[in-house]
Amino acid sequence: MASTTVYPGSEPARWKYLDRIRTRAGPFTDGDAYDGSMVAEAMENMTVLVIGAGGLGCEILKNLALSGFKNIHVIDMDTIDISNLNRQFLFRAEDVGKYKAEVAARFVEKRVRGVKITPHNKMIQDFDEDFYMQFQLVVCGLDSIEARRWINATLVNMVDEEVEDSYKPLIDGGTEGFKGQSRVIFPTVTSCIECQLDMHAPRAAVPLCTLASIPRQPEHCIEWAHVIAWDAEKPFPSLDKDDPEHITWLFKKALLRAQEFNIPGVTYALTQGVVKNIIPAIAATNSVIAASCCNEALKIASNCAPSLGYPNNNYMMYSGNDSIYTYTFKHEKKDDCPVCGNLARELQVDPAWTLGELVESFATRPEAQLKKPSIRAESKTLYMQSPVSLEEATRPNLDKTLVELGLSDGEEVGVTDPAFATVSFKFKLKFKKTE
Amino acid sequence: MLKIWSMKKEQQKAENAEGAAGGKKKKVTAAQLRVQKDLSELSLGSTMRTEFPDPDNILSFILYVEPDEGMYRGAKFSFTFNITPNFPHEPPKVQCREKIYHPNIDLEGKVCLNILREDWKPVLNLNAVIVGLQFLFLEPNASDPLNKEAAEDLRTNREGFKRNVRVAMGGGSVKGVLFDRVLK
Numbered sequence: 001m002a003s004t005t006v007y008p009g010s011e012p013a014r015w016k017y018l019d020r021i022r023t024r025a026g027p028f029t030d031g032d033a034y035d036g037s038m039v040a041e042a043m044e045n046m047t048v049l050v051i052g053a054g055g056l057g058c059e060i061l062k063n064l065a066l067s068g069f070k071n072i073h074v075i076d077m078d079t080i081d082i083s084n085l086n087r088q089f090l091f092r093a094e095d096v097g098k099y100k101a102e103v104a105a106r107f108v109e110k111r112v113r114g115v116k117i118t119p120h121n122k123m124i125q126d127f128d129e130d131f132y133m134q135f136q137l138v139v140c141g142l143d144s145i146e147a148r149r150w151i152n153a154t155l156v157n158m159v160d161e162e163v164e165d166s167y168k169p170l171i172d173g174g175t176e177g178f179k180g181q182s183r184v185i186f187p188t189v190t191s192c193i194e195c196q197l198d199m200h201a202p203r204a205a206v207p208l209c210t211l212a213s214i215p216r217q218p219e220h221c222i223e224w225a226h227v228i229a230w231d232a233e234k235p236f237p238s239l240d241k242d243d244p245e246h247i248t249w250l251f252k253k254a255l256l257r258a259q260e261f262n263i264p265g266v267t268y269a270l271t272q273g274v275v276k277n278i279i280p281a282i283a284a285t286n287s288v289i290a291a292s293c294c295n296e297a298l299k300i301a302s303n304c305a306p307s308l309g310y311p312n313n314n315y316m317m318y319s320g321n322d323s324i325y326t327y328t329f330k331h332e333k334k335d336d337c338p339v340c341g342n343l344a345r346e347l348q349v350d351p352a353w354t355l356g357e358l359v360e361s362f363a364t365r366p367e368a369q370l371k372k373p374s375i376r377a378e379s380k381t382l383y384m385q386s387p388v389s390l391e392e393a394t395r396p397n398l399d400k401t402l403v404e405l406g407l408s409d410g411e412e413v414g415v416t417d418p419a420f421a422t423v424s425f426k427f428k429l430k431f432k433k434t435e
Numbered sequence: 436m437l438k439i440w441s442m443k444k445e446q447q448k449a450e451n452a453e454g455a456a457g458g459k460k461k462k463v464t465a466a467q468l469r470v471q472k473d474l475s476e477l478s479l480g481s482t483m484r485t486e487f488p489d490p491d492n493i494l495s496f497i498l499y500v501e502p503d504e505g506m507y508r509g510a511k512f513s514f515t516f517n518i519t520p521n522f523p524h525e526p527p528k529v530q531c532r533e534k535i536y537h538p539n540i541d542l543e544g545k546v547c548l549n550i551l552r553e554d555w556k557p558v559l560n561l562n563a564v565i566v567g568l569q570f571l572f573l574e575p576n577a578s579d580p581l582n583k584e585a586a587e588d589l590r591t592n593r594e595g596f597k598r599n600v601r602v603a604m605g606g607g608s609v610k611g612v613l614f615d616r617v618l619k
Binding site for chain 1: 485
C-alpha cells in the first residue's frame with residue numbers, strides 16, 4: 001500500500017496522507033485524464049489570497065498551510081482585541097493591539113515549515129486589479145457584506161474572456177452564531193455574491209414604534225436609548241461605540257427605561273452587544289466552515305475531486321442550532337445581476353460627440369435600442385430622464401462634448417431605461433482614434 | 436539590434452501601463468446603478484418632487500411632499516434620503532426635516548414606516564418608500580405610534596387631533612411643543 005514514488009515538491013513522510021489524496025487517481029477524479037504527478041508542484045507554485053484574519057481567517061490560514069499550499073497572502077486591516085483571544089487561536093495576550101494579518105502570518109509560518117505568508121495590514125479596497133491578478137484562488141473569511149460585494153465585483157470585472165488566468169475562483173465562508181455557509185464562485189460562470197445577496201437575511205430590526213411605545217425586551221430598551229434618546233439629548237457630539245463613557249450613558253438610559261416598563265435584564269455587556277451588533281461567534285462553527293472552504297480550495301487546486309461551484313451545487317449552508325444540519329444546493333445565476341449579469345460592454349464613441357448625440361445613438365444601436373436612456377458615470381450624473389429636478393439639472397450636459405464632460409477613454413457608464421424594468425446596462429466607452 | 440529590442444520592450448510596457456490605467460477607472464457601483472434605475476422609474480405625481488443638492492451624487496437627495504387630501508392637506512413637508520453603498524441590501528435612511536405633529540413621525544424627524552426598517556427587502560425600491568411616506572400623511576396610524584401623545588390624541592379625539600394638526604402646521608404649539616410652520 002505504501003507509495004514509494006516521490007513527486008517534485010513533495011516531502012514524502014510529511015505529506016504522506018495528503019499525497020494519497022492529491023496524487024492518486026480515485027473514484028472522484030476525472031477518469032484517465034487525471035495526472036496526480038504534477039499536483040504537489042503546481043500547488044507549490046500557486047499563490048492563494050486569504051481575506052480576513054479573524055475567527056474564520058485564523059482557521060483558514062492554518063488549514064491552507066497544512067493542506068500543502070506554500071504561498072499565501074492575507075489581508076486584514078484590524079488589530080487584535082482582547083475579546084478575540086478565545087477563538088482566534090493564532091493570537092496571544094501579548095499580541096493585543098497588533099495587526100491581525102501580521103501576527104497570524106508569523107504564527108503559521110513558525111508552526112508550518114516551508115510556508116510563506118505575506119501579510120497586508122490594509123483594506124481590500126487599497127489594492128487594485130494588478131494586485132489581485134497575482135493570485136490563483138481567493139478565500140474569504142469576512143464578517144461584512146460590503147467587503148464581500150466589493151471583492152466579488154472586482155473579481156467579476158477582472159475576467160477577460162481571452163485570458164485564462166483572469167478567472168479567479170472565489171471561496172466564501174461566513175458564520176453567524178451556530179449557522180454558517182460556504183460557497184464557491186467562478187466569476188461570470190456561476191452565480192456571484194451579488195446574485196445571492198438575498199441569502200443574507202438583513203439584521204432583524206425592531207419596529208421603531210415598538211421601541212418608542214411598547215418595549216417588551218431588554219434589547220428594546222437599549223435600542224431605544226441608542227436610536228431615540230441619543231439623538232434627542234445628544235450627550236456627546238457623535239456616538240463612538242468603542243468609548244466606554246458613551247456605552248455607559250446608553251446603558252444608564254436603557255436601565256431607566258427598563259425600570260419604567262418593569263423589564264429585567266439590561267446589563268452593560270448586553271448594551272455593548274446590542275449597540276455594536278455583536279452576534280456571539282462560536283469557534284466550532286468557524287472551524288466547520290473554514291474546513292469546508294479549505295476542502296474546496298484543495299479540490300480546485302488539485303482536481304482530486306469535483307469542487308462545489310460548477311456545474312451543479314455551489315452553496316453549502318450549515319446549521320448547528322438543532323443538532324447538525326447541512327444542505328447543499330445550486331444557487332442560480334441571475335440574468336439581471338448588476339455585477340455579473342451585466343458586464344460592461346465596449347462602446348465605440350467619438351470623443352467629439354455631444355452627450356446628446358451619444359444619448360440619441362442608444363436608440364439606434366442594435367445592442368441597446370433604448371428609447372429613454374438615463375446615463376451616469378461613477379462620479380458624474382450625465383443625463384437623467386427623470387425625476388424632473390435631475391432632468392433639469394443635467395439637461396445642459398446634452399450640448400457638451402464627452403471630453404468637455406470630463407469623460408475619458410475606457411471610462412464606464414451605467415445606462416438605465418424604464419422600458420427595461422429589470423435590466424440596466426454598463427458600457428465601457430472606447431474613444432475612436434482621431435486621424 | 437539589442438537596443439531596438441529593449442526599446443520595443445519599453446514601448447510595450449508603456450502601452451500596457453496605459454491599458455492598466457484604463458482598467459483602474461472608477462466603475463459604476465452596484466448601488467449607484469440600482470439607484471439610477473429606481474430614479475428613472477420613479478412616478479412622483481403632482482404632489483411630490485425631488486431636489487438634488489449635488490446632481491452628481493444621486494445617493495443623497497431631498498423629497499418634498501405636498502399632500503392634496505387628508506388632514507395634512509395644504510402643507511409642504513421635506514425628507515432627506517441618504518442611501519448607503521450597501522443599498523439595496525440596506526434600506527435608505529429617511530428623515531423628516533421639519534418638526535411636525537404626526538403619530539408616526541417623532542419630533543426629531545424619525546419615521547416609523549415598516550419598509551424603512553423591519554420589513555425592508557432588497558426587491559423593494561425607492562418608489563415603494565415614497566408611496567409609503569405619502570400614505571403616512573393620508574392615513575396616520577395610531578396603533579404604531581412614534582409620537583405617543585399624537586397617537587393618543589388621534590385615537591381618543593379625532594376631531595381634536597385634526598385641529599391640533601392644523602395648529603402645528605401653522606407653526607403654533609400643541610401641548611407645550613412648538614412646531615415648524617409647513618403651511619404653504
